Amino acid sequence: MIKITNLHASINGKEILKGLDLEVKAGEVHAIMGPNGAGKSTLASILAGREDYEVTEGSVDFDGVDLLALNTEDRAREGLFLAFQYPVEIPGVSNVNFLRTALNEIREYRGQEQIPAKDFLAMVKEKSKLVELDAGLASRAVNEGFSGGEKKRNEIFQMAMLEPKLAILDETDSGLDIDALRIVSNGVNALKSDNNATIVITHYQRLLDYIVPDFVHVLHDGKIVKTGPKELALELEEKGYDWLK
Amino acid sequence: MGYTEEELAEDLKNQEYKYGFTTDIESDDAPKGLNEDIIRLISKKKEEPEWMLEYRLNAYRIWLTMEEPIWAHVSFEKPNYQDIIFYSAPKQNQKAKTWEDVDPELKETMNKLGISLEEQKRLQGVAVDFVMDSVSVATSFKEKLKELGIIFCSFSDAVKEHPDLIQKYMSSVVPVTDNYYAALNSAVFSDGTFCYIPKGVRCPMELSTYFRMNKSGTGQFERTLVVADEGAYCSYLEGCTAPQRDENQLHAAVVELIAMDNAEIKYSTVQNWYPGDKNGKGGVYNLVTKRGLCEKGAKISWTQVETGSAVTWKYPSCILKGDNSVGEFYSVAVTNNFQQADTGTKMVHIGKNTKSTIISKGISAGKSQNSYRGLVQIHKNADNARNFSQCDSLLMTDECGAHTFPYIECKNSTAKIEHEATTSKIGEDQIFYCLQRGISEEKAIGLIVNGYCKEVLNKLPMEFAAEAQKLLAVSLENSVG
Numbered sequence: 234m235i236k237i238t239n240l241h242a243s244i245n246g247k248e249i250l251k252g253l254d255l256e257v258k259a260g261e262v263h264a265i266m267g268p269n270g271a272g273k274s275t276l277a278s279i280l281a282g283r284e285d286y287e288v289t290e291g292s293v294d295f296d297g298v299d300l301l302a303l304n305t306e307d308r309a310r311e312g313l314f315l316a317f318q319y320p321v322e323i324p325g326v327s328n329v330n331f332l333r334t335a336l337n338e339i340r341e342y343r344g345q346e347q348i349p350a351k352d353f354l355a356m357v358k359e360k361s362k363l364v365e366l367d368a369g370l371a372s373r374a375v376n377e378g379f380s381g382g383e384k385k386r387n388e389i390f391q392m393a394m395l396e397p398k399l400a401i402l403d404e405t406d407s408g409l410d411i412d413a414l415r416i417v418s419n420g421v422n423a424l425k426s427d428n429n430a431t432i433v434i435t436h437y438q439r440l441l442d443y444i445v446p447d448f449v450h451v452l453h454d455g456k457i458v459k460t461g462p463k464e465l466a467l468e469l470e471e472k473g474y475d476w477l478k
Numbered sequence: 479m480g481y482t483e484e485e486l487a488e489d490l491k492n493q494e495y496k497y498g499f500t501t502d503i504e505s506d507d508a509p510k511g512l513n514e515d516i517i518r519l520i521s522k523k524k525e526e527p528e529w530m531l532e533y534r535l536n537a538y539r540i541w542l543t544m545e546e547p548i549w550a551h552v553s554f555e556k557p558n559y560q561d562i563i564f565y566s567a568p569k570q571n572q573k574a575k576t577w578e579d580v581d582p583e584l585k586e587t588m589n590k591l592g593i594s595l596e597e598q599k600r601l602q603g604v605a606v607d608f609v610m611d612s613v614s615v616a617t618s619f620k621e622k623l624k625e626l627g628i629i630f631c632s633f634s635d636a637v638k639e640h641p642d643l644i645q646k647y648m649s650s651v652v653p654v655t656d657n658y659y660a661a662l663n664s665a666v667f668s669d670g671t672f673c674y675i676p677k678g679v680r681c682p683m684e685l686s687t688y689f690r691m692n693k694s695g696t697g698q699f700e701r702t703l704v705v706a707d708e709g710a711y712c713s714y715l716e717g718c719t720a721p722q723r724d725e726n727q728l729h730a731a732v733v734e735l736i737a738m739d740n741a742e743i744k745y746s747t748v749q750n751w752y753p754g755d756k757n758g759k760g761g762v763y764n765l766v767t768k769r770g771l772c773e774k775g776a777k778i779s780w781t782q783v784e785t786g787s788a789v790t791w792k793y794p795s796c797i798l799k800g801d802n803s804v805g806e807f808y809s810v811a812v813t814n815n816f817q818q819a820d821t822g823t824k825m826v827h828i829g830k831n832t833k834s835t836i837i838s839k840g841i842s843a844g845k846s847q848n849s850y851r852g853l854v855q856i857h858k859n860a861d862n863a864r865n866f867s868q869c870d871s872l873l874m875t876d877e878c879g880a881h882t883f884p885y886i887e888c889k890n891s892t893a894k895i896e897h898e899a900t901t902s903k904i905g906e907d908q909i910f911y912c913l914q915r916g917i918s919e920e921k922a923i924g925l926i927v928n929g930y931c932k933e934v935l936n937k938l939p940m941e942f943a944a945e946a947q948k949l950l951a952v953s954l955e956n957s958v959g
Contacts, residue, residue, distance in 0.1 A: 281914050309916035317914075321907045325929025334925060335915040342916070374929065395915065 234259045234430045235280075235300075235399055240291035241455075242279050249275045251455035252291070257399070260427040264441055264466060265434045267452035268474045273434045274318060276452070277403040281315040282308050296398060309335075310342035312398030316388040316405050323375040328387070329357060331375050332394050339395065360393040364420040382413035389420040400424075401432045406440040418443030438470040451477055508565035514538065517665055520565045524634050524669075527641060537654045537664030544658045547791075550820040551849040551881055554763065554789045557728045564666045564699075623681075628712075629674040630685055633701045636672035643674060647705055651734040651771045651797065659730040659791075660767040663699045667732070670701035675710035675741075684939050686715040700731040706741035706776075713744040715942055727752075727762045729787075735770030735778055739800065742777040743770065746938050748946050751786035753953075758816025758845075761788025768792065774800030774829070781937040783946040784811040784821060785953040793851065795824035798832035798860075805834040808934040810946075812953045813846030813878070822852035822883075827863040827893070836867040839931045842878035843954055849881040858889040865894070871901040872930055874954065924951030 235257050242250040249272045257263050267273055279286050280293065282305035293300040298311055323331065337347045348356075357371050364386040376384050385405055392400050402421065406414055421431065421444050433444055441449070441463060449465040450457045451474065458477050459465070508519050517538055521531040546556055623630050629640060636644055654664045675681050706712055716733075729751065737743050745768075754761025764787035770778035780794040796805030807823035825834035834854065842848040854865045871880035882899050904926060912922035928935065928947050935943050 283910060305910065305913040306916050306918055309914050315914050317911065321905065321911045323908055323911070323926060323929055325932035326925050331912075331915070331917075331925065334921060335912075335917050338918060338921065339916040391915065 234261075234296055236294040238292050238294075240276075240279070240293065241289045242275065242286050243289055244275070244286050248289070249286070249455055250279070253452075253456055255450065255457060257430045257432060259398075259430055260425075261448070262425070262431045262433065262444060262446045264444075264446035264449045264463075265432060265452050266436070266449060266466065266469055269436075271452045272455045273452055274403055277315055277401050277432075277434060280308075280313065280401060281305065306338070307342070309395075309397075310339045314392050314395060314397035314400045316385075316392060316400065316402045318404040318407060320376050320384045320388055322377045322379075324377050326375050328371050328373060328375050329354075332357070332391060335391075335395060356394065361390055363393050363423055364389045365416050366390050381408040382410065385409055385413065385417055386420070389417050389424075393420065393424055396424075397429065399430050399432070401434065403434050404436065405433070406435055406437060414440065415443060438466040441466045453477060507563050510563050511560040512538075512562070512564055512666065516564055520666060520668075523565060524637075526634075526637055529641070529645065530637055533648075533654075534665050537661050538666075540654055541658065541661035541665055544661055546658050550791050550851070551847060551883070552789050552791060552818040552820050554818070557763065559662075562728060565668060623683075626679050626681070627676040628679060628681055629672065631672055633667070633670040633672050633703070636703075640672070640674070643705065644672070644703070647703055647734070647736055648701075649734075651736060651769045652732050652767050657767060659765045660732050663701065663730050663732045663767070667699045667701040670731075671703075673702075673704045673712065673714065675706045675712045677707045678709045679707075680710070681712035684713050684715050686717070698727070698729050698731075700729075700733075702731070702733040703736075704734070704743055704745070705736045706738060706743050708738045709740045710738070711742045713939060714746070715939060716745070716747045717750070717942070717945075729762050729764050729766070731766045731768075733766070733768040733794075735768075737770065737772050737776035737778050737803075739773045740775040741773070742779075744779045744781070744939075745770070745794070746942055747780075747782040747784075748938075748942055748949065749782065749784045749786055749790075750949060752788075753786045753817050754788040754815065756815050758788070761817070762786065763789045764792060765789070766792040768794035769797065769824075770795070770805070771797045772800055772803035772805060772829075772832075775802045776800055777804040777806070779806040779808070779937070780823065781808040781934065782810070782821075783931075783934070783938070783942075783949065784809070784819060785949050787819075788817060790817075790819040790821050792821045793823055795826070796834065797826045797828065798834065798863075799828045800832075801829040802831045803829055804832070807834075807836045807838070808937045809838045810841070810931045810934045810950070811839070811848055811850075812841045812950060813843065813848045814953055815844040815846060817844075817846045817848075819847070820849045820851055822850045824853040824855065825865060827854075827856045827860040827865070830859065830861045830863075832860055832863045834865045836865070836869070837933055838867075838869045839934055840869070840871045840880055841874065841927060841930070841950075841954065842871065842880050843874035845875075845877045847879045847881070849883060851883040851885075853885040853887070854895055855886075856888040856890050856893040856895070860890050861892050863890060863893040865896065867895075867897045869897075869899045870930070871899075872927070873901065873903045920951065923954055927951070927954060 237253055237255040240250050240253040265273055279288060288301055295311060300308060333353055340347060361368060361371055366386050370383060376387060379387060405417060433446060446463050449461055449463060451459040508516055514535060517534050521534055652660050654661055673685060704714055735743050735745060751762035751764055772778050778796050784790055794807060798805050805825050811819045811821050813819050822838060823836055836852055838850045840848040840850055850869045852867060856863045869882050873880055880901055884897055886895055888895060908926055909919060909922050927950050935946055938946055
């Protein structure tokens with residue numbers, strides 16, 4: 234699905250990623266953990282195509298496509314989805330209009346017809362149930378006045394609507410209470426299939442009780458320093474990160 | 479759900495000014511320049527009665543004593559009034575009586591503007607008084623309106639057919655002496671629209687006029703007068719597009735609205751005059767006086783979407799003379815490249831329990847300057863007057879400017895006045911969020927800006943709202959910096 238090789242990246246001349254390697258196959262869930270400042274969110278931003286970062290070395294193969302050669306919107310259209318740590322508000326733009334625009338742009342890129350309004354609304358109804366999103370929220374402006382939990386649920390709702398090949402969840406658990414965590418996780422799990430993959434970026438082992446990873450990676454100082462099965466997360470919870478440095 | 483995506487995509491492809499074409503029709507021009515002889519010529523060509531000529535000459539003499547206002551936050555080379563053709567009429571053997579008689583080339587122009595009358599007659603239920611240069615060439619729906627006693631005709635026809643109404647109401651809201659451009663308009667106005675809704679009549683359709691400048695070097699001086707008698711209602715739409723020009727064109731219109739007791743007038747404008755090119759060359763000077771008078775319990779609502787013109791100087795205002803009258807002003811003003819806009823409103827509270835609302839959304843891009851200038855004036859007898867003003871500015875680049883000049887004059891201690899203002903820069907995070915969902919940058923800006931202006935766009939009649947949304951997106955193409 235995605236193969237990252239020797240990725241180096243910097244911002245304002247400061248190197249953040251220092252030769253990162255990672256391969257995620259279809260049907261897999263990978264968790265990336267690590268201390269603050271290790272480069273976890275930077276990795277997510279670079280894969281999504283944020284312009285602030287400069288890739289100085291390395292390559293990213295996304296299902297046969299050179300990901301780094303694509304602009305941000307085309308990466309999304311190829312099937313890469315980022316669930317933001319801090320989803321922004323877009324006042325006056327309804328969630329449904331936003332999603333319909335996004336969905337039709339993706340479909341156009343793939344040479345598909347625009348989605349008929351009726352099918353679209355049926356899809357909204359079906360997918361909003363997945364994250365127990367109030368039907369009213371779908372017609373409200375994008376994230377405007379949403380609580381922290383609602384914003385995160387809305388991210389997963391959007392993910393459900395856009396059906397990406399690879400979803401990157403950037404600290405989706407931050408700021409969630411137990412109930413919201415369960416709802417969001419159930420949504421992610423329900424969307425899992427043999428044809429897609431998920432990268433979960435998190436600080437805490439707690440999320441991984443709900444979204445069970447196939448592999449856990451420890452990111453430290455811009456590199457993956459350890460990879461293990463899901464039990465590695467428990468070990469980290471107990472010992473912290475210092476022993477890996 | 480707003481605009482359709484294909485339409486938007488199509489519009490975005492056409493970066494250059496969409497309506498930059500001219501119609502090749504013989505014109506019947508007056509010589510360049512302005513003097514009493516020219517005014518006599520205009521009046522004669524229009525076969526006007528003596529009193530109209532006297533009115534014009536009087537206005538001209540007043541204009542000569544006045545000076546161009548310089549207080550607005552705009553700078554441009556003052557027009558050379560001796561180099562302007564003040565009268566230009568498309569040459570036709572005789573005035574068209576039915577739509578079928580209209581010159582095919584004029585019809586073609588209207589088709590390019592997307593306002594095929596045939597279409598509109600059938601589908602829209604919109605009566606259109608199409609003004610090309612100076613003479614109204616076709617008026618539809620007149621018969622239907624006539625049944626209700628509604629008068630909707632060109633200003634020239636009204637001068638001949640309804641002289642009593644014109645003499646009674648013309649200049650009753652905007653006096654000839656009001657300002658430099660209003661005086662000029664009064665002297666040389668070419669044509670325009672007159673509309674009268676009788677007592678208790680609710681006009682069943684949107685009344686619409688498309689203005690369009692055509693002849694190179696021709697200034698246009700429109701005159702609009704809308705009178706809603708007691709308890710009447712009407713909604714009036716005004717849309718403007720102008721052909722692409724290198725030299726500057728002057729547009730000094732006067733619009734007067736009169737809402738008698740318990741009447742209501744909604745006046746909506748989408749203004750898309752040629753704004754000049756990317757380097758600030760050319761473009762229309764839009765120097766307009768618009769004002770409405772509200773008698774007891776009356777309501778006047780101005781909604782405008784201003785995206786065009788090199789220079790905009792425009793303050794649609796309400797005189798809330800009658801007790802319990804209501805004035806509203808909803809505005810979106812977009813400036814890009816080197817455009818300059820100084821626009822806002824005046825709400826003059828004279829009657830008791832009068833209410834006014836001002837919502838202004840300014841969007842500046844490129845190197846443009848965008849100013850809101852508003853006056854809320856509470857007279858001493860205006861007990862319990864209330865005003866709410868909200869002025870928001872959105873900056874697209876680091877080189878543009880947004881300015882707010884709110885003036886408040888209050889002489890009554892029971893008045894309640896609220897003013898809110900915000901300035902923000904379009905968020906890179908918002909755009910990145912859209913891009914990450916697969917939305918292109920152009921569409922992202924369209925979405926964000928339309929969301930920002932939603933409160934105002936919602937006030938437009940349906941058929942205008944979609945057009946306005948597209949216009950905003952097109953006006954702001956490639957504007958984030």
